[in-house]
Amino acid sequence: MTGIKKVAVLGGGAAGFFAALSAKSHHPQAEVILFEKTTKVLAKVKVSGGGRCNVTNAISDISELCMAYPRGGKQLRNSFHRFDTADTINWFESRGVALKTESDGRVFPVSNDSQTIINCLLDEVQQLGVTIAYQSSVQSMIFQRDQWQINFSTDASPQLFDRVIVATGGSPKLSSFDWLEDLGHLIIRPVPSLFTFNMPEESITNLTGVVVENAKVRILWLGIETSGPLLITHWGMSGPAILKASSFGARELSKFDYQFDIQVNWVSERNTEIIYQELERCVTAYPQKMITNQKAFPLPNRLWVFLLDKCGIPDNKRWSELGKKKARQLAELLANDLYKVSGKTTFKDEFVTCGGVALSHINLKTMSSKSFTGLYFAGEVLDIDAITGGFNFQAAWTTAYIAGQLA
Numbered sequence: 001m002t003g004i005k006k007v008a009v010l011g012g013g014a015a016g017f018f019a020a021l022s023a024k025s026h027h028p029q030a031e032v033i034l035f036e037k038t039t040k041v042l043a044k045v046k047v048s049g050g051g052r053c054n055v056t057n058a059i060s061d062i063s064e065l066c067m068a069y070p071r072g073g074k075q076l077r078n079s080f081h082r083f084d085t086a087d088t089i090n091w092f093e094s095r096g097v098a099l100k101t102e103s104d105g106r107v108f109p110v111s112n113d114s115q116t117i118i119n120c121l122l123d124e125v126q127q128l129g130v131t132i133a134y135q136s137s138v139q140s141m142i143f144q145r146d147q148w149q150i151n152f153s154t155d156a157s158p159q160l161f162d163r164v165i166v167a168t169g170g171s172p173k174l175s176s177f178d179w180l181e182d183l184g185h186l187i188i189r190p191v192p193s194l195f196t197f198n199m200p201e202e203s204i205t206n207l208t209g210v211v212v213e214n215a216k217v218r219i220l221w222l223g224i225e226t227s228g229p230l231l232i233t234h235w236g237m238s239g240p241a242i243l244k245a246s247s248f249g250a251r252e253l254s255k256f257d258y259q260f261d262i263q264v265n266w267v268s269e270r271n272t273e274i275i276y277q278e279l280e281r282c283v284t285a286y287p288q289k290m291i292t293n294q295k296a297f298p299l300p301n302r303l304w305v306f307l308l309d310k311c312g313i314p315d316n317k318r319w320s321e322l323g324k325k326k327a328r329q330l331a332e333l334l335a336n337d338l339y340k341v342s343g344k345t346t347f348k349d350e351f352v353t354c355g356g357v358a359l360s361h362i363n364l365k366t367m368s369s370k371s372f373t374g375l376y377f378a379g380e381v382l383d384i385d386a387i388t389g390g391f392n393f394q395a396a397w398t399t400a401y402i403a404g405q406l407a
Contacts, residue, residue: 005031007407008150008161010138012036014045015379015396016167017121022404023165024128032130033161035150037137042118044169048393049106053114056088056397057390058101068391070193070248072384075359076395083401085394095120104228104240106390138168140179143372163374163407167400170353170380172346180357180381184371188383190355193250194243197262198343199236208234210300216265217241224248227268232303235345237264244387246344250354258344264337266307267297276331279322287320294319297334307333352392356383367403376403 007030009020020034034041045053059065062080066073089099089107097120098110109116125132137153141164148164166180170190177187199205215230217237224245231239245262246253253260269275279296286294292315295304305315311330313322322330357377361370369375378400386392 006161007032007163007165008148008159009034009165009167009404010150011167011169011379011381012038012041012132012134013167013169013379013396014042014393015169015381015400016165017042017125018397018400019165019167019376019378019404019407020130021121021124021128022401023163023407024130024404026405028128032128033133034125034130035133035136035138037135037153039134041132041134042121045118045121046114048114049108051114052108052112053117054106054108054388054390054393055092055099055117056085056107056394058085058089058105058107060084060086065391065394068389069384069386069395070250071354072359072382072395073386075364076384076398079364079398079402083398087401088394088397091397092117092120095124104389138179141183143374146373148374161374163376165376165378165400165403165407166357166381167378167396167403168381170351170356170385172351172353177356177381183369183375185361185369186358188355188358190353191250191254192344192346192351193247193354193385194352194388195246195344195346196233196238197236197242197246197339197341198258198345199339200342202236202339204232204306204339205234205236207232207300207302207306210303211239212266212299212303214268215241216268216270217245218263218265219245219249219253220261220263222249222252230264236341237262237339238345240388247352247354247385247387250385253344258341260341262339262341264339265335266299266303266337267334270335272328272331272335275334276327279327279331283319283322283327285319287318289319290315291317291319291322307337310337352385353380354383354385356381359383366406367399368406374407376407378403 007023009016024032100110139153140151142149147160149158151158181187210232212230216227218225226241226244228240230241282296311333367376379396384395
């Protein structure tokens with residue numbers, strides 16, 4: 001970075017902050033200015049993880065980590081070797097942020113408050129001397145004489161920079177990428193990812209609040225199968241199993257206007273014969289007990305009763321009265337329950353998009369543009385997105401660290 005005097009970082013989110021901090025810490029003599037188009041920074045960090053901020057995931061194996069990214073995982077492999085989940089944890093903990101790892105691998109601040117992460121980043125910016133410019137929306141950029149001229153949407157005068165790091169985040173609007181497309185970068189059309197499934201025609205929505213800890217969800221015609229907790233809502237289904245399925249199917253599902261069928265396995269066992277045998281065991285062990293009162297599997301009571309009714313089994317039926325035909329039907333229902341999805345619901349404040357600047361236009365060793373000198377990218381503005389669990393933030397930390405280091 002010899003001779004580089006000014007670095008502009010566009011975007012006041014997680015990637016923008018981390019890129020600015022990386023640039024300033026690796027190159028203390030440079031003037032680093034972070035531009036944010038609104039009056040607030042780190043807004044998405046604030047609301048992420050239900051206000052707790054899922055900083056990263058504890059997965060340490062790079063191959064396993066890459067599998068969490070439906071788009072960008074393979075391309076990020078080498079990048080993760082340079083800054084991985086352990087590096088993220090060490091970075092925050094070395095700055096006084098106590099972190100904890102939950103049973104599913106998600107990493108949160110011990111405080112359970114995203115403000116802890118925000119304060120850490122703001123303190124670091126102040127300590128290193130990074131300047132934050134608010135209400136500075138970029139209208140266009142022009143490359144001339146080895147420098148970048150940034151033109152703003154406001155009355156602010158254009159400014160010249162030696163290096164620019166674009167970390168403007170994802171957006172569901174294609175028009176948000178117009179200024180980057182004008183520079184010649186290929187933009188992959190953004191579509192929502194990590195959304196819940198709407199089921200307006202399904203009566204299971206009457207079970208609002210019911211959670212199954214380990215369900216399997218399959219989108220049949222896409223060959224996508226995910227597993228994990230599933231939450232029944234008043235509009236359909238949510239929870240990690242659903243969100244993961246939406247992530248892997250994001251682009252294809254958008255093509256069909258979110259009209260599709262899913263298959264739910266409530267007992268996390270695909271072999272219907274094994275399920276049938278467990279039902280037969282209950283017939284032998286509990287012949288005089290009501291099937292509604294004596295569950296064959298550890299499902300929530302309301303769901304168990306709902307499934308029995310869906311299978312046509314009266315609530316006054318005893319196990320001894322079930323019969324082999326109904327037992328077979330129930331086993332099939334528990335393993336392959338079908339539901340019609342008609343639409344989606346996205347998290348407005350925590351939106352994640354599939355799409356952005358095509359990775360084929362980026363040198364991923366440096367996060368630099370292949371078309372221009374001195375232009376770098378980090379975070380969700382790239383065509384990189386992940387399943388739920390802290391992986392989207394990890395991609396932001398990793399790409400931002402490298403962009404800031406090498407800008």
